[in-house]
Amino acid sequence: MSESHWLALMIGNSRLHWAWFVEEALQFAWDTEYLPVSVVQNLASCQNIADFSREILAPGTINMRSLPPIYLASVIPQATTIWQTYPNIHEITLDQVPLQGVYATLGIDRALALWGAGAIWSFPALVIDAGTALTFTGAKCDRTLVGGAILPGVRLQLQSLGERTAALPLVDTPESFPSRWALNTPESILSGVIYTLMAGIKDFVDAWWQEFPESCVAMTGGDRALLLNYFQVQYPNIATKITSAPHLIFQGMCCYWASRWK
Numbered sequence: 001m002s003e004s005h006w007l008a009l010m011i012g013n014s015r016l017h018w019a020w021f022v023e024e025a026l027q028f029a030w031d032t033e034y035l036p037v038s039v040v041q042n043l044a045s046c047q048n049i050a051d052f053s054r055e056i057l058a059p060g061t062i063n064m065r066s067l068p069p070i071y072l073a074s075v076i077p078q079a080t081t082i083w084q085t086y087p088n089i090h091e092i093t094l095d096q097v098p099l100q101g102v103y104a105t106l107g108i109d110r111a112l113a114l115w116g117a118g119a120i121w122s123f124p125a126l127v128i129d130a131g132t133a134l135t136f137t138g139a140k141c142d143r144t145l146v147g148g149a150i151l152p153g154v155r156l157q158l159q160s161l162g163e164r165t166a167a168l169p170l171v172d173t174p175e176s177f178p179s180r181w182a183l184n185t186p187e188s189i190l191s192g193v194i195y196t197l198m199a200g201i202k203d204f205v206d207a208w209w210q211e212f213p214e215s216c217v218a219m220t221g222g223d224r225a226l227l228l229n230y231f232q233v234q235y236p237n238i239a240t241k242i243t244s245a246p247h248l249i250f251q252g253m254c255c256y257w258a259s260r261w262k
């Protein structure tokens, strides 16, 4: 089986993130809901690649002759187990990521995104992943982990207020930048969550640039575009210095693929 065509699968806390690669060139990337166990078990017996792409809901048919190897990284151990039934699966684990000084429970998504950022823009590098959780993860010149931080992401903050209080409604992520001084409940929630999140991110990147003035700062994750739009409004000087990087985790996975095959 040719290893030049391969799929990357990142299992996050909200959904599955997919990318199709030909060697080191990303062809396209898409997200899906979690797939039922039965679908995963059936993948290996797909008769042709069209069936296979239909099962994983790929946009269009993946252009391959045989079932592709899947390079998998996951922050959900139970979900990883389901995928181990697929015959050509390669799980990427923390010990395979060439960063120094990592702690045992560091999320593989964070390590891969940081590896990807360093490979593209060189170290030092800071990654902000605006996913289910929002994380900061930084490494210095010699690829040693400086450290990071974890907080609830945008949707999780809104959900927790809606679900754990009697009088607060569930509010959707706002498309436009909310005003700070709100005069009704939904807008008060949006103001509180968004303004403190922006101020918090600004504080972290300012602190990072104080220590590493030349470092790239890259943002990835499902709320990346939304947050960067808000940054344009609220802190335009910072917005221009944060790089939007939708495929950072896949770029890290690609570094792993290249380290095996090149």
Ligand SMILES: Nc1ncnc2c1ncn2[C@@H]1O[C@H](COP(=O)(O)OP(=O)(O)O)[C@@H](O)[C@H]1O
Pocket: 011, 012, 013, 014, 015, 016, 130, 131, 132, 133, 153, 154, 155, 156, 173, 221, 222, 223
């Ligand atoms: N279809 C969707 N499902 C879940 N989250 C979504 C979706 N579309 C946009 N988002 C946003 O993406 C964020 C989750 O980011 P994502 O990178 O997908 O998470 P994870 O990597 O943890 O699975 C949420 O806070 C939410 O606001």
Ligand SMILES: CC(C)(COP(=O)(O)O)[C@@H](O)C(=O)NCCC(=O)O
Pocket: 011, 012, 013, 014, 075, 105, 106, 107, 108, 109, 110, 129, 131, 132, 133, 134, 135, 150
């Ligand atoms: C912090 C995370 C939950 C982020 O995952 P995500 O929200 O992007 O799905 C994940 O990286 C994780 O489970 N980390 C383990 C703890 C740590 O990194 O310290």
Ligand SMILES: [K+]
Pocket: 012, 109, 129, 131, 132, 221
């Ligand atoms: K993530």
